[in-house]
Amino acid sequence: MPNDQAVSDSIAASALAALSTVEPRPGVPKPDPIMVADHVRRSFGGLTAVNVEHVEIQRGAITALIGPNGAGKTTFFNLITGFDDADEGTWTFNDRQVAGTAPYKLARIGMVRTFQLTKALSRMTVIDNMRLGAKHQTGERFFAAILPFLWNSQEKSVGQKAMGLLERFNLHEKVGDFAGSLSGGQRKLLEMARALMADPELIMLDEPMAGVNPALKQSLLGHIKTMREEGTTVLFVEHDMDMVHDISDWVIVMAQGEVIAEGPPDTVMKNQAVIDAYLGAHHEAQLTETGETLTESSDGDSA
């Protein structure tokens, strides 16, 4: 185990080292991309929600996807994970063409996502939520399910793994409770822990901090950093700029469906285009514009 840790650490470290040499411009190639998307387009009626020319996600790093409401971040997430169908475009995961693949298959090959509106399975216990995340369970097959002796031992090991994760996420006292009885922040934790049960290579978190109190935010940040240390690539959508600044190795900025900027957090936040489109709330002239973007956003983001 300590050996693994060292290896993973070096993956994360080498990812960081590699990123530091990458030029901060939209669509820039990365040294070791886990995902590469090309010409991904999706429009709803006349509105082009996503129009991404080229983007690469560096393996082993934490990449943040930011942008104003309605910029198409969640739609891009949905397209990449197969939950929505792109009008055109191709993307690869681990050098494998995956455009048009069913979402459950993408999850199986290691691309696991969470949702903006947390999807805890309310009328199931916390431990059952967790167990559901484990892959390749014999007892999930219809005829094997009737014969418990075929899957009892696997069920035990799945349960142990779940307990380990629940302890790490500080949910171990809630094991037998219905997920619906958890608080909003605890559900976020549960959803994240459940995603980890599937051993993702790339975990995609859609607004993990939304509606979470400051204390819990700190622990969520810690969990995300731990994922990177364990070798998991993290891509997340977030509006909380402090968090983005704190944990991300690389930031991709979207506006009106396109990638307008990329780079390390410090560089991106000084980028004039980013300030104009997203960050520049201090200019009085921007106030009305922000208001407009907000109204436009409600359909885009919920889609």
Place this chain on the structure above:
Amino acid sequence: MDWSFVLTQTLTQAIGIQAIIYCLAAIGLNVQFGYTGLLNFGQVAFVAAGSYAVGVIVLTFDLSLWLAIVVGVVVALVIALILGIPTLRLRADYLAIVTIAFSELVRLTVRSIAFKDVLGGAQGLNGKLGQDFHDTNPLPADFQSLPVLSWTRQDLWVVIVGWILVALFTLLVWLLVRSPWGRIVRGIREDEAAVVSLGKNVFAYKLQALMLGGVIGAFGGIVWAVAKQSVQPDTFRPEFTFFAYTILLLGGAARVFGPIVGAILFWIILAGTGEFLGQAIQAGWIDFLQPTDVGNIRFVLMGSGLIALMVFRPQGIFGDRRELALDAK
């Protein structure tokens, strides 16, 4: 007023052949609706498939009842595929609309003149449908009747095997829902997208649940045809499905024993009020009702009872109210 008559009649019906048929249909619905969240409003089509398989194979083609049972199961599986493949990728409502329409389509087709030679038209199929089964009856030939329960020798044999079937399917459902398979279908009921995001082929699981529930329903139809030695198209009206739902809700959806308790309760209420009112009118206790009103009044009472249940105990007899509260977000 003959109280003992009311009681014995009620008890006989509470655990009688009708209760078994509805119970099997409700076990099927429990798999589909209770655990997986599939709104199948055409369960009666699966029951009809079972009954007509027996009628057509045994009477029209003069083949064995055992073959008919196999055919009934296969037809139910095919119906589930026909209904499920186009609709289960869509939102839940589509399955509901398609199933209720399909069940009426089945009834109108089997009673049509066009297929009268094979399916018997509006008169249905009548004859020695269950002979192969009744030949296996181990009860003594001079059997008269049980002390309280007024079944014939033939009916008692159906009742015994019927409850064994109910027990077997209940055991099957119990085994399934406590397995990882059951965890997935319950997850689908809660939130499909979440289950998809964890790498489960939700469509395949929904189809499996629809097929399993359909086959259990078809066994209800097989029992019906064998017990009554007759298949009548107009017994397969949509209200059959809704009675099965009533039973499921009475007992508590997503409870393994819900359909059994629900079916017994349903027939206690229906038969009990019927027999009681009939006797009370005869005895002159009630003078504003005619004996012919009784059949309808008992459904009025059943409906009122169901409304009261939804108000005071919406989770059903066995349900857990906390779970229901969690769902109301």
